[in-house]
Amino acid sequence: MIKKGMTRQIVLHYFLVVFLTILLVEMVFLFAIRTYYYDGISNYLQSSFDNTNAPTNPRDLISTYTLDKAEVQVLDLKGNVIQNSTPFRLDKPIQTGDIPQALTGSTGRWIGKQAGTGEDVMAVTRMIQINGDKSYLVRYVTSLELVNQKLFYITLVSTGIGIIILIVVLIVSVGLANSIVKPINNIINVSTLMAKGDFNVRIKGNYPHEIGDLASTLNYMADEIVQSNQVKDDFISSISHELRTPLTGIKGWSETLVSGGFDPEETKLGMSIISKETDRLIGLVEEMLDFSKLQQNQMKLVMGEVNMKELLQETMLNVWAKAEQKHISLSLQPGERPFIVYADGNRLKQVFLNLVDNAIKFSPDGSTIALMITEMAPDKVRISVKDPGIGISPEFLEKVKDRFFQVNPNQGGTGLGLAITQQIVKLHEGEMHIESELDQGTTVSVDLPLLDNQQQAG
């Protein structure tokens, strides 16, 4: 027996559908066959009436209408048997359903059990008029035993065939069910392994349709998990590195200072380096805090009206020093009118600081980074940061916004910058787009909803 499960269910469904189909078809078939035989017989008996000319003498009725094998009876209109083709007289009048039918002038047909023997018989009766005057009923009686025997045989054969078909269908349906269930079982096995943490297994085999989709989706998922694990590992190693570098500086200088014997100038230098490295550490930790807040939707925005031009100018001032180091010039195209956005100014500034900082980081010395404010739609403003830097290859373009992702993990940083930027923009119901071409530069655009015009006026 097939064990519980989808195979059994599928087989059962097939079985049920085919069984019902066969049952109905056979019922219709057997009914048609039965009708065919019964009608065939009664039509043959009727045709004997049609093809026989009534004799002129009622005595000759029996011999005129005699028919091979069927019993012929001649009845008066009350049903009394006057003559019949058996050697015996029938004393009792006949009162079966064919008599009244025949008396109305049509051909009477009756199927039932013969009185006395209980045999299944068919009687076909018609009224015959002799010389246009006296009428008699001529009645054919035939046993239906042979027909019923034949019908029984046909029923047996067709039932047998039905069972054979069912068995064939069952076998085929087991095969069919297996073709569905086997891949699913395979997928279940593989996904169980995955659930236990083994993401290196893959679903093998080329399955069609939905199952194939399911398999490739699972495989893709495993790939993604492996990759994100890789990203996480990279992050941990890079963050450790990031944390260790300032700590090394702090530890070195603090030990040096503890040993004493330095002049105040040197001590001041050492202390300022310690302070700077501490700031760097704080920055790193804050970035990570921000990110985890964003991840948990715990970031609170302090909303207010923000003039984008002013915000960008502030941003530019903040990165001025860094840009100067690389001889990079920053330009601002502030647009025709002031664009006021309802936003958290500090967070937005963080966004643009990050973007401009990235632009400076990946741009060659002496280049220009352009900041542009453009009106997108009556209620939308776009701020673009365009750099002529190294650009991002298309394969990484989608992933740069992912957390911990870094095109080059060895360059330092947490890989959280763009992810945080993206989250903040999203919190402001804005969108961020990155267009880039390798070695040609990158343009990052942030679209923000404008404060309602009327509100602005008011």
Added chain:
Amino acid sequence: MLAVAGLLFLLSGCSFNPLSDPKTLIQTPELPSDKQTLSSVISAELPEGASIQSPKSGNTSRIQTVDLDGDGTSETIVFYQTTNGRINGMIFEQSGDTWVKQLDINGAGFTLESVEITDITGDGRRNLLVGYSNDTAGSENTQKTLVVYDYNNGKLTKETDIPYSYYETIDMDGDGINNLTTMTMNSNPDYVSVTVYNYNNGFKKLDSIDLNNIVSAYNVVAGKVSPDQNGIIMDQALGKSGFSHLFIMRNGRLEDAFQLSRQATWKDLQIVSEDINNDGILEIGMLEIPAGWENIAPVETPMFTNYYQWSGSGFLEKLVSQQYRDEEGRFVIKIASDWMEKITLDTKSNKDKDLRFVLKDTGEKVAEVRFFSENEWNNHNGDWEIIAENRGQVIALWENNKVNIIQN
């Protein structure tokens, strides 16, 4: 679909073809068990090669079961033809659920003409009257022998054997006991002798008459000929015509009621005398030329058939039924008794096209029978009632509903 296809494929592949012609499956129904028992007993007792015979006339049942000797148990009488052509019989006695052969009947001929079971001797026991002949050609006027048997206490006694052409068992002398009446055709010279017997320790001749010039009869029937008189009517053929004799016994004498039967009962067609109106009294049929057709060629004349009962005289006077009977037997129009003799047919009528029944005195058309082709019938109008249909031809009747001359 697959199932049906498979079914049909397999069915058609079977050596035993299940979809055989239904008519080959027609089968005579089984006999009830008691009759089967009887049948098998008879078959067992039947000599080898013998075949059970059906009487040529009368009750044609091959196996008759009656209480012959009046002892309360049934007897079965069977006649059979042996391989050398002789007719013999057997009597079986019922014994519980089965049957036992009681005795054999040695027949007296090669053809079983009739088997009649009736009390002819007046002793309360039924007699077995068997007609034998040596005829094998089936001619009507062959010489036959009637043997009267009496069955009592398991023994069969042959009471008499009489040559005959026709016989009737009816009470002719009015004593309440059936008489045997034989009609025997003789040739060279042609005459028929009619003899009435009664039984008194053997059959005794009551009276007898001879009628000359009788060649053959086309019908002999016995029964009441008037409410209180039994009689035998013998319809005699003469060419295609016929005339009738009525034999009755009056005052102990046998006589032909029609002294001038040829004139009194002549008809151009052989009309069978019978109880046409089911009143228990026999009628003699006559032809009547409808008024107005006297000078028209007889072959074209549509004739009325009038049925008369005997009224005691030497002529037919009591008309009981007037009918128009189609010569080809397609239909019969019966005139209502109030209108008999008052109707004739319009001389424009044609036997195979249109029959117009009109009142003799006014000539008013009161009914019409018309032959329609199928096409005509489909386009007909008027109040016509179909009375016969045959090979695309429709015969329909119209009747004046205010007069109603047609008997339903």
